[in-house]
Amino acid sequence: xxxxxxxxxxxxxxxxxxxxxxxxxxxKITAIIGxxxxxxxxxxxxxxxxxxxxxxxxxxxxxLESIDSSRFAKFVSILSQxxxxxxxxxLVKDIVLMGRYPHKTRFGNYTRRDVAxxxxxxxxxxxxxxxxxxxxxxxxxxLQRAFIAKALTQxxxxxxxxxxxxxxxxxxxxALMKELQTFKGTVIVVLHDIQLxxxxxxxxxxxxxxxxVKTGSPQEVLTPELLEPVFEIxxxxxxxxxxxxxxx
Amino acid sequence: MQNxxxxxxxxxxxxxxxxxxxxxxxxFIPLTDVxxxxxxxxxGQNLSIPHMTDTxxxxxxxxxxxxxxLTGIGLSAVGLLMQTVTRNAxxxxxxxxxSSGASTGAVFAIICGGLPLLGxxxxxxxxxxxxxxxxxxxxxxxxxxxxxxxxxxxxxxMTGIFSALTMMIIYGAxxxxxxxxxxxxxLGSFAGIQWQDLPLSAIIVALFCLxxxxxxxDLDVLLLGNQEAANMGLSVKTLQLSIVITSSIVIxxxxxKVGVVGFIGLIIPHLxxxxxxxxxxxxxxxxxxxxxxxxxxxDVLSRALYSPEEIPIGVLTSLLGAPLFIWIIMKRYxxxx
Numbered sequence: 001x002x003x004x005x006x007x008x009x010x011x012x013x014x015x016x017x018x019x020x021x022x023x024x025x026x027x028k029i030t031a032i033i034g035x036x037x038x039x040x041x042x043x044x045x046x047x048x049x050x051x052x053x054x055x056x057x058x059x060x061x062x063x064l065e066s067i068d069s070s071r072f073a074k075f076v077s078i079l080s081q082x083x084x085x086x087x088x089x090x091l092v093k094d095i096v097l098m099g100r101y102p103h104k105t106r107f108g109n110y111t112r113r114d115v116a117x118x119x120x121x122x123x124x125x126x127x128x129x130x131x132x133x134x135x136x137x138x139x140x141x142x143l144q145r146a147f148i149a150k151a152l153t154q155x156x157x158x159x160x161x162x163x164x165x166x167x168x169x170x171x172x173x174x175a176l177m178k179e180l181q182t183f184k185g186t187v188i189v190v191l192h193d194i195q196l197x198x199x200x201x202x203x204x205x206x207x208x209x210x211x212x213v214k215t216g217s218p219q220e221v222l223t224p225e226l227l228e229p230v231f232e233i234x235x236x237x238x239x240x241x242x243x244x245x246x247x248x
Numbered sequence: 249m250q251n252x253x254x255x256x257x258x259x260x261x262x263x264x265x266x267x268x269x270x271x272x273x274x275x276f277i278p279l280t281d282v283x284x285x286x287x288x289x290x291x292g293q294n295l296s297i298p299h300m301t302d303t304x305x306x307x308x309x310x311x312x313x314x315x316x317x318l319t320g321i322g323l324s325a326v327g328l329l330m331q332t333v334t335r336n337a338x339x340x341x342x343x344x345x346x347s348s349g350a351s352t353g354a355v356f357a358i359i360c361g362g363l364p365l366l367g368x369x370x371x372x373x374x375x376x377x378x379x380x381x382x383x384x385x386x387x388x389x390x391x392x393x394x395x396x397x398x399x400x401x402x403x404x405x406m407t408g409i410f411s412a413l414t415m416m417i418i419y420g421a422x423x424x425x426x427x428x429x430x431x432x433x434x435l436g437s438f439a440g441i442q443w444q445d446l447p448l449s450a451i452i453v454a455l456f457c458l459x460x461x462x463x464x465x466d467l468d469v470l471l472l473g474n475q476e477a478a479n480m481g482l483s484v485k486t487l488q489l490s491i492v493i494t495s496s497i498v499i500x501x502x503x504x505k506v507g508v509v510g511f512i513g514l515i516i517p518h519l520x521x522x523x524x525x526x527x528x529x530x531x532x533x534x535x536x537x538x539x540x541x542x543x544x545x546x547d548v549l550s551r552a553l554y555s556p557e558e559i560p561i562g563v564l565t566s567l568l569g570a571p572l573f574i575w576i577i578m579k580r581y582x583x584x585x
Contacts, residue, residue, distance in 0.1 A: 083475075
């Protein structure tokens with residue numbers, strides 16, 4: 001279980017996280033939601049060891065900073081927003097295969113098993129037909145799915161995803177969320193789509209202005225009383241065919 | 249076509265280039281004499297060739313040819329890694345300011361005299377010293393950051409400082425011959441390369457290529473970007489530092505002997521990617537092969553075009569390389585807005 005205790009983070013001109021304490025349950029899907037600039041992605045960056053600051057984060061009671069990066073990558077896979085990649089000429093299958101990098105021996109090559117794992121996740125995510133395409137020929141959505149396949153190829157027990165539904169059309173948004181439901185492990189996902197969070201996630205962390213407003217099940221957290229002051233628009237909710245629906 | 253076949257074809261072209269290029273220079277030497285000279289030195293058979301021809305081939309052209317191959321391999325491999333570490337297709341081996349530091353050192357030795365007791369090693373010594381000084385200053389300024397943009401910008405700044413110093417030294421020169429000698433060094437030349445120049449450079453370039461081969465998959469992952477590579481468990485800072493230091497040693501070694509040879513380290517990695525794809529395992533092999541071939545023929549042209557005079561090799565590589573680079577960029581971005 002991920003446990004965050006008294007975490008604070010400031011930029012020189014702005015405070016982003018204020019004394020946050022929260023737990024992320026094992027083998028559940030937790031969505032972090034909140035308005036722009038509330039600190040969702042910053043919290044996820046702390047969970048993924050990209051930033052260290054005041055406060056403690058433990059993973060199964062072990063402080064995050066004591067877990068070295070190569071061991072961490074063996075069981076935690078991170079889908080982040082990339083900025084400075086130079087991979088236009090790479091084939092999709094080569095990018096997905098890089099997901100096996102943390103499991104490779106120091107000077108060894110990728111094995112046949114690694115290739116088979118990468119192929120099975122490309123099939124899973126529905127990008128097998130793009131395997132021999134160059135990255136520069138992909139649409140934003142196709143590229144996002146290739147990176148999701150790479151993250152799964154890492155075969156982690158914990159998945160950290162920063163807005164994974166960006167660029168995806170409705171069909172693939174739903175397919176991704178269903179894929180996360182079948183994932184055998186812990187998922188922590190930053191989402192903008194509140195309805196997706198309500199339908200597919202077990203646990204919600206609602207944030208506003210660098211603080212945790214409430215954590216709990218979708219029915220406990222995604223209520224008009226809590227959502228309206230955070231998003232500053234009116235909400236209504238109802239349960240239909242067993243699905244908790246949120247309208248705005 | 250499979251990469252193995254492409255590599256075999258380029259390997260064959262390299263071998264043919266190796267032998268045929270030895271014919272060209274201030275005097276044309278027939279192929280039979282070239283082959284006879286090589287077999288008498290390598291195979292131990294005493295075949296009859298004029299002594300002068302044998303001396304030209306074995307003591308002048310062959311060490312020069314082998315050094316041009318080393319330079320082609322070294323510059324291409326360093327260019328490849330500079331483009332990887334900065335994720336910038338415009339990066340070349342000189343992006344960190346190493347060559348500018350070397351130039352300042354060399355020009356200081358040529359014009360101000362350096363340490364005359366070093367004799368023939370005076371210029372290479374000061375060039376190496378300048379190169380290492382510039383990279384130490386770059387690393388000190390970059391500090392703990394692993395930002396590729398910061399690395400490039402500080403490298404550019406350092407290039408500016410050392411280029412200005414070089415110009416100041418040249419401006420203060422008292423004799424025109426010194427200026428001409430400095431300019432010739434700055435534009436690169438294989439003239440004067442001897443057998444004893446080869447072993448150390450060959451070891452350094454070979455170790456560097458081995459380094460790339462060993463870390464080929466780590467380098468592929470680095471192309472995903474620093475943050476993503478770190479997420480995958482790669483020690484980005486350590487790898488980046490190793491690349492910068494080893495590349496600088498290679499550049500300092502080569503530049504101290506032959507001066508600044510432009511464009512090879514920029515265009516060859518692009519040609520290698522077009523030929524064999526973007527994975528470092530392939531780009532390394534194709535960079536080595538294409539870099540060697542291009543360098544051999546550039547040197548032949550530099551000797552043959554105005555024979556018996558010689559054009560600085562850097563002028564020729566820029567003259568050939570720049571249009572080729574423009575063509576590559578136009579081809580590559582044809583379908584991209």
